[in-house]
Amino acid sequence: MTVPRRPLSPASRRATQAVAALGAAALLLTGCGSDDGSDNASSDKGGSASAGTRTIKDATGTAVKVPAHPKRIVTLTQEDLDAVLALGVKPVGITNGQGLDKPPAYLAGKVKGIDVVGNLLQPVMDKVVAAKPDLILAGDMQDEQVLKQLREITPATVVTMAPTDDWKLTLRGIGNAVGELPKANKVISDHKRAAKAAGKKLGANKGAEVSIVRWNPDGPSWMENKQFASGVALEMGLKRPKNQNKDGNAHTPSLSLEKINEIDGDWLFLSTLTSDGEKALKDVQKKPAYKDLGAVKKKHVVTVNGSVWSTRGGPLAADEVMNDISEALTKK
Incomplete structure (x- = not known):
């Protein structure tokens, strides 16, 4: 890690x-x-x-x-x-x-x-x-x-x-x-009050499993529970996919295409930090392994700002993450 x-x-x-x-x-x-x-x-x-x-x-x-x-x-x-x-x-x-x-x-x-x-x-x-x-x-x-x-x-x-x-x-x-x-x-x-209140307004997606991933040039890495954006999601009452329910504060090493199923969830929040990461993500999105992900099939993939979601965070960044989640999960 x-x-x-x-x-x-x-x-x-x-x-x-x-x-x-x-x-x-x-x-x-x-x-x-x-x-x-x-x-x-x-x-x-x-x-x-x-x-x-x-x-x-x-x-x-x-x-x-x-x-x-x-x-x-x-x-x-x-x-x-x-x-x-x-x-x-x-x-x-x-x-x-x-x-x-x-x-x-x-x-x-x-x-x-x-x-x-x-x-x-x-x-x-x-x-x-x-x-x-x-x-x-x-x-x-x-x-x-x-x-x-x-x-x-x-x-x-x-x-x-x-x-x-x-x-x-x-x-x-x-x-x-x-x-x-x-x-x-x-x-x-x-912030704690606002996150709790926002979580109660998620309707059918209340308590959903959210996968939070940064796409690097050499593949995706998901974020552990104590990483900043993950913590905000948990404060909103959301859950992490079982294999991502780890108590660290890091990103995992980048995953190979063979292990891409590890990033799946009810909802998938994807970010990048570099142009190389963006290119790698676009390349993978054309492949069957990516298209077979449950979140992709349900059109539950949300692209978010890596310079907010992949940092160590702060109160204003936490508001951004909370707003991104709320907008995606309440969109009709």
Whole structure:
């Protein structure tokens, strides 16, 4: 199994093991920030926060001093961007979306006029400097050299995601970092209520089995239950096909044509991330093995946006997934 989205080098993979052990606990600690802006998990020397700053722990367990009220935030992943926008915070610098050379389409209307400082987890340092950040949200950045450069720009550089963290845990950590933890908790509560309500409106498709698949150049891979889009579907009361009912947070390795039946379900949601993936999908759609899938015969195949469905997610992306499912399953 591979962690969804970003492939790791062997060195990064070793670092990931240590990060994963600390990640969830660390971000839960960041959720302990009090309403007055102090942080119960850690503090400045002398036992209290200095004027205008707080000390939090990021997703790696590292203590980071951040502004009590950050004004100039740079986000290095679309998940960080999604989160701050959902919290009502407008950053001064962002990166392009996953697999894109522009910001993700579902957020485009909310980021007009904001400077792009690089691609996903690949900041152009001169552009970051020009944004004059007082807080950098560095996503799941694992490159220590890049982190060092970012911390030279501002020590308030926060790794917001550990490899196994879900979007809700990440949102709470980001909410604490930007001083909006109560709002983060409300966003999560509102989402849970909305997902439950949407699931009740699915009529004959209520409780249907949904297969969630990303088509790669070398074949399809289905998503485990704790992967972002799968989690949204389960919150709506939907089910996964029996062979996909696995509790991990990854995509499976790409399947061969001989195993394509593993992606079948009452409904099949398909996404791609690259033009090569799109081409591979079009080629397979002409073959009998694909045409024999139950979902294909019932015309229950829905093409969705991979730059939303195949990410680690956020509250605004969760709304997109929920809307896509609701539209498809209630369409007459």
